[in-house]
Amino acid sequence: MAAIRAEGLVKRFGGEEVLKGVDLSVEEGEIFGLIGPSGAGKSTLMRSLTGYLSPTQGEVEVLGRAPVAFGPKEKRRVGYMPQGFVLYGQLSVRQNLNFVAGLYGLRFGERRRRVRETLEFVELWEHRRKVAGDVSGGMQRRLQLAAAIVHEPELLFVDEPTANLDPILRRRFWEEFRSLRDEGRTIFVTTQYVGEAELCDRVGLLAGGSIVAAGTPDELRHQAFGGENIELHVAGEPSRLTEHLGLLEDLGSDVEVRGGQNGKGEAVSVVRLLVDDADSKLPEVLKAFDWADIRSANVPKPSFDEVFFRLVREQ
């Protein structure tokens, strides 16, 4: 069942159309990453999904209902981590979380328990007495995440959680998201780090106000390159292979051969071809080259930056 569904979602501010008919579906229990260049409308889309913004046109359903019509009961099922730190710098870490737990209607005993659990989960329990304004930016982001999950929401909206964080902290955040996903929660996350798309179950690429591609990271990669690459390293000059290239062209496309040397100074030919499914085609490719001295064969995965670049350029 879809936790989030958007069809033909249009959002205009004045005369400017920021979202131009977004179609989107996020299944329950998955991490859905929304990536896109700066100014693509990621935050606008997220705000439209949380109910903070009303769509100008189109339909949005979150947990089976239009989010702008959410009552307190539906809102308790949703958590939201905004892009910046919006809690109170004058309050302590625990006071901030206590406040948010109160907003979501957690009663005293439960609140106490959940505040502790959540602070331990984001590793802030030891810093609970510190004033939020005095802790590091990373801690503030973790506190903000704690505020989004303290009431154990089914669906979590997270807007650029790892922006401006160091790689170690970013990795920790993603571990926490996966942990939450494993508990059965749905996570909708936007990020400006394209590489983080790899960490999502499914990814939507937003560009120019529209979803230009959506699917698993591999599906997007496939979509960006039109298939998967197989790369063979064969001993000898490329001229030796010329008469056998016809076999490869029957198995794939974009066959490319170039010469080079290995570490010992021996001549090596690098053969690359694009296939629809590398796992199924690799045995056939190896069979076609069984006469040659194959030093290595692999299926290289292009970086998501490359995927992103290609998809956006195509758009």
Place this chain on the structure above:
Amino acid sequence: MRIGAVAAKEFWALVRQPQLLLLLLVGPVLIMTAFGLSLDVRDILRPRALVVVKPGSEGAELFERYREEFTDRTQFVGTTGDLESARRRLQRGEVDAVITIPPDPLGTVASGERTPLGVVYNTINPVFGTRVPARAYALVLDLNQSLIETTIGGEIGNLRTIQERLNELDRRLEEASAAAEELASEEAQTVTTELDEALATLEGSLGALEESEAVEGDVSETLRGINDAQNVLGEVREVQREGTIGERSGLTDLRESVNSAQEALAALPDDVSPQVLTNPFRLETENLATPPDVVGFYARGVLAILVQHISVSLASLAVVRERLSGAYEFFEVSPLRPGELLAGQFLTYLGLVLGVNLAVAAVLAGFLGVPVEGGYLRMAFAMVLLTVASLGLGFLISALAKSQLQAVQVSMLLLIASGFFAGFLFPLSEMRGPGVLVSNFLPATYGIRALQDVMIRGETVSTYDLAGLGAMAIVALGAARFFVGRRKH
């Protein structure tokens, strides 16, 4: 160079906020304009006066004769014969002064006493409150002056008549005295006696001659003439003997003239003191209220303005701050309703402002010694009302403001407007036109009056102020709730 860069940055930052610029420009201009149009300095010193005088009485006649003295010195409202209804109007604040003219003012003066001109007023303002007795004093001076001028003019005519009578008296007295002196003199009496004796001798001789018939002719005719002469002479002697010379020489008339002159003089008040004659009216003032000293009076205004300003300042930043920090977006996604957000902030601010109120009130009562005639419970009630209405207004500002600077600016304008239009510096009764309109939208207007009623007059908060503050709180909080909830893009 660096200063120029900062100046340019500030300039462009301001230019990018047209609403703020508009507020900065229009706010002070509007306040100044309203202030200029709302205060009539001439009217400030002229209380609204109602004259109480018995219709058809000498007092009413006197009022009509000197009407201008009353209408020029006051904003004359009218006359009535009912003192009690006039006092009720005074207590309701419809008039500033009730002037009572006694029914028989000149009779009182004639009896040797100064006529009291009663002036009743009802003010607790120790500064502007003095205008009624001051104006009343000037009115009495004018009345006395006018009365003396007209009265002396009339009395000079009467004195002239008396003077003419006295001159005639003097002339006639002189004549009578001369005649009386002549007739009553010893020489005249000797002549009269000798003449009488001569006439008696002549009568005897003629009688003998008539009997002897020695004389031809009619002697009897001569004798009758002698008898007539004797009779006249007898009357003269009788007058000389009986002393009725005055009556016969006009002295009786003279006495009548004297009596007449005496009566004329008796008509003038003989035992009236010069003070009464020169100041026939005296001023009797009565203030229905007991005004405190200047500090005591203005302390309530300061308290009300402080309460309003603290409340508005706190509340005006409440929502706009959450919105600008991004917290409001977080709240929008959470189950927190706009009304709950406002209610939570309201409760905290109410408690805080009431704490401040308590401290200020303690300083007022304990340190400055300002009495609270109506008791602390009533004062607390008035302050709670004022706080609630002011917080409501602050929340409304906050719901509409687009930046914290805008909210602060509006709060400051509200403070300035309250100084001018809420009855703090100038009495509300002196406000006209736009000033009155503005005052109706300021919590301090109702708050100052309510605190004055409670703390100075010892009364409860009036229904009008209760309704005003209550309505303002309900409307402002309702509107704030509406605008906070409506800001969904």
